[in-house]
Amino acid sequence: MILDTSIVNKDLPPIPAHMQELTDEDDFPLFDDHGRGWDSSLETYPRGARAIQHNSFAHYTKAGRGLESNACIKRDGSISISLKVKKRLPDLPSDHAKGVHEFAVDKDGWKNVPKLNIVIMIVGSRGDVQPYVALGKKLREDGHRVRIATHQTFSSFVEDHGLEFFDIGGDPKELMSYMVKNPGLIPGVESLINGDIPRKRRMLNEMIDGCWHSCYSPCPTTGRSFAVDAIISNPPAFAHVHCAEALGIPLQLSFTMPWSPTTAFHHPLVSIQESNAKRGITNYLSYALADILTWHGIGDIVNKFRSRTVNLKPLALYSGPSYVDTLKVPWTYCMSPALVPKPEDWKNHIDVVGFYFLDLATSYTPPDDLLAFLGAGEPPVYIGFGSVVVDDAAAMTMTIFEATRKAGVRALVSAGWGGLGGVTVPPHIFLLGNIPHDWLFDGDRVAAVIHHGGAGTTSAGLAKGKPTVVVPFFGDQPFWGNMIHRAGAGPAPIPRKKLNADNLCDAIKFALSPKAKAAAAKMAARIKNEDGVNKGVESFYKHLPLKNMRCDLDPSRAAVWWFPKYSLKLSGFAAQVLADAGELEMQTLKLHRPKEYSTKRTVTDPITGSAMSVFWIVTHFSGGLVKTLTSPKDGLIETTTAIPRGIVRTISSIQKGFHNLPELYGCEVRQEGQVYDFLSGLREGSKSLCYGCYDGVAGLVIEPWKGAQKEGLVGIMKGSARGCANLTICPVAAALGAVKHPMKGAIKSIQSCFDEEQESTSYRLAARVWDGLLATEVVSASEKDALLRKFEKVKEDAEKGRNSFMKMVEMAISTVHSWRAEIEKSHSPDTHPPRKYPTRASLV
Template sequence: MVQAAHSRTDDADWDPPPPYEASTSSQWVDHSTNTFVQIPCPTAAVPELASTGDGRVDVRVGSRFSRNVENILSDHPPDPLHAVEETSASPSISDVDFDLNLNIVVQVVGSRGDVQPFVALGAELRKHGHRVRLATHAIFEDLVIAAGLEFFSIGGDPVELMSYMVRHPGLIPSMESLRAGDIQRKRASIKEILNGCWRSCLEPDQREGTPFVADAIIANPPSFAHIHCAQALGIPVHLMFTMPWTSTRAFPHPLANMKYNGSDPSVGNLISYHFVEWLTWQGLGDLINAWRKEVLELDCIPATEGPNLAETLQVPFTYCWSSALIPKPQEWGAHIDVCGFFFREPVAFEPPPSLAEFLQSGPPPIYIGFGSIVLENMEATLNILLDALKRTGVRAIIAKGWCHMQGEESPNIYYIDDCPHEWLFQRVAAVVHHGGAGTTACGLRNGKPTTIIPFFGDQPFWGSMVKATGAGPEPIPYKALTTEKLVDAITFCLEPTTAAVARRISDQINQENGVRAAVNSFHAHLPRRDMECDLIPGEPAVWKFKKGRRIVKMSKIAAFTLKAQGRLQAKHLQRYSTKPLSIEVQRWEPVTAISSATLSTVAGMADAGAGVFIDPYREYRRLQTTTEATGVSVPEVEGSRTQEMPQNVSNDHNDSSHAKQMALASTISLAKFLGRSSRGLFVEIPLAATEGMRAIPRLYGDKLHENAPVQDWRSGMAVGWSGFTHGVYEGFTDIFVHTYRGKKKRGSLGVAEGLSKGLVSLAVKTGSATIGLVAYPNQGIYRSLRSAMHKGSAQQIDEARWAEVWLLDTDRAARVDVEALCSRYDDLLSTRDSALHLWRR
């Protein structure tokens, strides 16, 4: 049994994350708390955190559930096709030769500490010739523009978000939050961000109107739109983040407060990631699916697939922290890299005379600041800070931050508005802050002992990591902050041994170049060969031309040139997907597969069927309300003219108009009912049966033939026939294969076991192959019909692509060697050259 509750307000009831212990080994270690964990940092111990209300979720896993999960995991070892790294350390990422110049949109949601690392990343990407657009909140426009990057506002107010997170840090909303309407406002903000992220992929520059269509997406996970935008555009997506977001046994999710009763707490760590993802999807899944359907015109994502979509699709992931703090966990695959912290180039800064005078007037001060945090009770917090400074007798620079924290003037305290941390942290003795990843990284890079006062999110996690290295004291949760605790923390930071540890970590961090490594990671995971134009080397392909089985990939300039030469027409071109994403339901066996598909179909039919009767009434109420409010009857369309009828028109005409609209609403619902029932009966249920039977051999370790994604009726026919031939062949040969393997391993007992497996394979593989002859083509036909009926987003993408070359690249197109281009085009369409080209692909 798994339960979730708000972070507790009583320290005694709060269960800390598993502590880390100093060791030179990577083995599991036994703690006094009977907790076993894999060591993420072999340098020092992290005691239990005494945190309250820090935004994490209590996850209680009962002993029976724990045993069942452990038994399942022990019976199903990792798939050898997805082998993990042999060591926990990330391999060095060498420079990657990538010569395509791409339009890259970087989508970031969060505070300044979240945005600033991506500003540094964007600047590095520009050095490689890419056009970089950073899409984030409007408040960061000046920060982005100053770095020479394009800016696009996606909406959302990070100040309001920070205020909300301080007041209600948990993933599970409180009753107070529900009564205040905070959840509705937050969902509205997420919807605005989703739409903003989609617009950032293909709308012109908001300042200069320069056309832009993304060739690749980089995003942090809280932007939520990334994978879905990439699927709609058919382009690569790469996630980057400052906190762990990929499941691992090494440590729990930073947002989960685990209480695991099993014998192997590493399994509890693993569960915590899936639980947080599931909880997040429960709150936003309906919002994301509605946006996918209405804006992107994509199928909704099943509830079983939504929570762990990035891991299922193995989306490339780069973590921007130093392995000096957290080495790469052992089970993270090759598509995940730990590259080091992202630091921007030093910015020119001339301190105001008062600041320069303060720094020179005494010993180095300590820095205290909470960045983007909006404090609940600023006066009380400030009093604690001032009392602690008075008791320790140290000088301090206090950052006002977003809450404009400032007290009375004092010769030992300087209040600062905004100052680059890169400059300031070189001139202080220690830093005290909220534990944002960027601020933490900057402090450690400059060798400064660090005290973290976490508020929510990943901040307690970074406090634990700093403590683990010995570069700072035990973190002090904001709601547990007292003068005495802060005095002890400042005293600890000013000890020579703490400063020595901080300097050692600084030396390690300064040997890394996280931004450069991240760009190399990004390039390494791009499908370089699939992205390049066949006609103009070095240009990314965005169109394809098909002639029979022959395919030519074209850049926008190549297509523009051939169109201008009359060699092809725009209607003959198809949008080319450099990285197609297919999101399918994962089936485990036929009973639950068919049951879930049937229930989904019945629920959809019931909803649409109820609409046949309910929607006309809703339409009638809407029409009545509109007429009463405006004094104008509902518009009627006659040909191409819209007639607005005055209010004094006869009631008979109004009644007739209302009846037509009500009948139309009922007809639309009836059409939805027929469509939903047809899709369920002819596509979803047969497909569930096919995939369910096909999955059974996995239960006894058999490998399956991987099907290509079904995108249209052609690919559906191909997958159906391919699945039939493989299924029938494997079904009959498995009888002999499994019997022989069983005899070889276990003698006569193995013969019986192998024969049983063979007979099961014969039944399920041939059954799946036979039903698949109908299921996969039907799925392809459905997707072809859907694409033909919903061309809004596709047309929007196509128009934006043509606008790019018409308004932006005409000069480059004029420099193209037209004769060579046309000759290459003719060669690729020839039978001999085309066959060679297809073989190379």
């Protein structure tokens, strides 16, 4: 990374580890070893840190042989990027993205989903929370337990709709005020100057910890235990993938604006200031640069959480910004394909399903004065900026009043969190409080909608066929304004700092034109048929690793335990029934991990990795690698898998049997090395394969030689028999060892994170046991008997498999013993006459 030398001196802290570019392996010491000078709890910074913050948080520059790139936060809050290609560069081909082979999904039986405990993590405003309340209600109707983890402000709203609420901390009003100046939670120039960063970083740290606690903490209201089975989250809840990785559970990301790299359009938070690259690759790289800037601001906090709280390795610049993209975590975008068609390079792990609408109109009773105003003239326009906090509320209010007067329209004005500044209200204006948009925008109550461009208000207005004027403040709002304008349902968006009475008046007149009304009506007709909530639930189900989430004895229930003895996935109910019947001890069970995430996932060519992969290829311009931009390899990207620990133990037992079998007939056995992580397991696996094959072949010579030293000719014969047996047995043990040791090492690497009985683990264990106990109380005896019969069948099959294996071992031992007996018999003095030695005459 290139730093501005005018603001850097020897007194400043070093570049944090999360921003270091590592070339060999994306690995480094834990957070405690590299975080000095950048503690997120600091209220003030060391001398000169303001300058380095500006560079680290609000600006990024990278220069290489192929590309010089620059990204920075401007004073208006947008991300400005410039790309200067130094050598001729092809555009990304239309087929550059590959399909994703998702682990354990059930393509045919995805509707058969066991009842799950689901956490929906949402950071943002009321408009961000409301769509997921609609989704949560539908999931609850399907029998799942749904917990909405968001800010305390929305507790009543969530609970009034019958969903469980969990407070993750953070003040959304303060957050919205901050995001007006800092889109995507990335600190901008003003925040660097006025000292907002320490306060907001503490808030971010609080929300990340809150999201983690929402995965296992009991219900704050009822005290009922809880252990999460799956996570749905929006991107600003930055803990999502790290919680899923730590717990070994599936994650589904969802958002109201595009967040996945594509060549079709640039990142919603980005404006392209300058680029001499092709449009497709410029758009694609905008996502990488936006991710890098976000990582600048939050990387050290995320790594602190990973290393100190959930015992995961920290991430660096090559892995951290694109972590979700590289892992190919599935996405569901709750936006209308009529407004934003799904790009061709969003593959099968990404769905665009339509807006999520929450029906609030049926329970709303409007006040009399509002009904009187609506009936007193032509339909008014609606003006509201939702949860956005306006710096100068009085000036904004006067602009609205003057623009509506000039346009000759009446207006309903919603104050929201921005306030109105205490000005006198003219007669053509009616002030609104909190009101359901689905009621207000229905029919002919309003003629058009003027708002900030939030996804919630955008979807509500377009669904009712209302022309829309967008005055964007931050985030995805400019994106939605441009999409509406492109569809013809409204004028070009007016940035808030350029808003005045004249251009707002012109925008209102455009929205009331027949052309805009027709375009909005056409859009409403398409949105009506989308059924976003139901399709969102279907998308969630289709991407779950259901084949690894169902109980082996009762597939209608979720597997929460792993039974090592019989390699079974068990539900809480099944485990408790077996425990009550004396078939198992609960202490022998392990928590089941249905989905694993690998930071070392190998891809077949660099372009399939992520937008960050393409960014580094283009920046450093390695000629051979750049060719992959135009000819990516065919095939599917493999997502990570979950290897049940019991399978490792099964292979380990078989391998040990073959490994030690030569001892039964007098051969020496090599001592196996210790396996303590994946690398040591890989090393031992390689040694096992090499030595096993070597011992098998070399035994044909070595064993007879050893026998000759001990017993002469009889020893030679015995050694030959042992050598022949080794030739069969050692390579088998070698092959099994080559599988066992790396698998055991991988499990050790994962298990090392969970050996200690942490608070989260103890809570989850208790929740699983309690759920099993409750389930057995409400189930009939016949169902329990049916489950026990299934288990008996499993035991019989396991016993048959064990007997088959033992027969194979016994046959091998019997063969060796028969060879030995034949050899000894052939050299017995009772069966052989005295040996005749040759004479001199016979030799002649």
